[in-house]
Amino acid sequence: MKRIIHWFRRDLRLHDNTALHEASRRGAELVPVFILEEALSAGVDVGAARLAFLLKSVEALRLELRRAGYNLVVRKGKSDELIPALCRETGASAVFCNKRYEPYTVRRDERIAQKLSTMGVEFHRLKDSVIWENREILTQSGTPYTVFTPYSKAWKSRAVPAPLPSLPPETQSSTVYQSDEVPLDPWIFGHRLNHPVTAGGEVEALKLWQSFLAGPIHHYEEQRNFPSINGTSKLSPHLRCGNIGIRRMVIDILKARTASNPMQAKNCDVFLSELIWREFYTQILSNFPHVMRHNFRREYDALAWSDNEEHFQAWCVGQTGYPIVDAAMRCLNQTGWMHNRLRMIVAMFLTKDLLLHWQRGERYFMQKLTDGDMAANNGGWQWSSGTGTDAAPYFRIFNPTTQGQKFDPQGKFIGQWVPELVSLDEKMIHLPWENPLLASRLKYTQPIVLHEKQRPKCLAMYAAIKVSKSS
DNA sequence: TTTTGAGTTGTTCGA
């Protein structure tokens, strides 16, 4: 019997899966494979939360595959060695997988392609995780877009492909390729996690999606900005693992849009544009790989960042003395998730108040976020620090106090994560230092910097770049 | 080639 491997990566689902669908139509025995990359154990940029969620999702995938009559082969090691080895072991004549776009995964896939080609094994990398990939949406002059709005216009002007059918059940289960099971336990990589793991897997993702479509989507534009309201989809970790397909989501949103009144249509538009942001930054990372190590705008490589370790540590643990910033960071540390509004606030605070390099924040986020995605995370940080595509104007500096008052008006979110402040009323909880007598009795740190002092310093730091550029 | 319009998410100041 001929065999074909489907290599699961960030596509841990049976529905709407391009490469899996193609592989299953070849009339060969399908051998589903997942590889626990050894790089995951290196630890520095692989957070325990993300790894644990990934493993939960793989476990769920294994279960779903078994129900359909397949046995997921799980191996631990280096995929550029294991994939060719598995081909020899199973006698597979082809390997299917869905494309990834990070520069380092592209290089790795290229190495695998070369090895498989010398073995006479086909290697198919198909577009799946995005609707439109790096070279598909270009300006009239054939270059990638670097400004979001025109990009999104071009994106929206195209017809979105329909979701694909699910993997059909295996009919000749007797020939299913068997293999030893590797335990899907984050401990095998020596990671420690001190908080519960979000439920993973395709079934869970679809459940979340349905409940978002049934409620929060109708108030999305307004409520998505408030951390104490459950107004967002919470799908980011699932999207990252491919527990849900992007075609499914976009088609559902477009359907909801046509079925609703103009007000609700606006909510659908806003959510859709968040999905387009995801593709925008995926495309940016792929077309401008230098953003991995540099500012998108290279002239900002000359910015004179601070190197204050104490400030950085205070930011990490949520001890800056700014309530909304500390609440956000503690929430991240204790749950592996942070609301998008808060990501902007803490990013602005790190870069524009503490004047620390955005790359430090980028790396910390990748260590802690369950949904940490290289493209979106890098894009977000570069946007916040004003060094990226279509970046925030240099004078757009968030005031952490005002942001707290605006987006957590009753201090509900702050009270939840900064217990030292929970007794304060909705006014004082945003500026506990205002009343020195009260502040001295609280077990809460004084602000480590003064926003009013840091703002002009930040403006000067950026202005120095302009001077040196023009001179 | 040149020109034109526009650009995720804000803050501050003064009327």
Next chain:
DNA sequence: GTCGAACAACTCAAA
């Protein structure tokens, strides 16, 4: 308290 303007100049994308 509320509102509008200034913050500055630059680059991108399309006409």
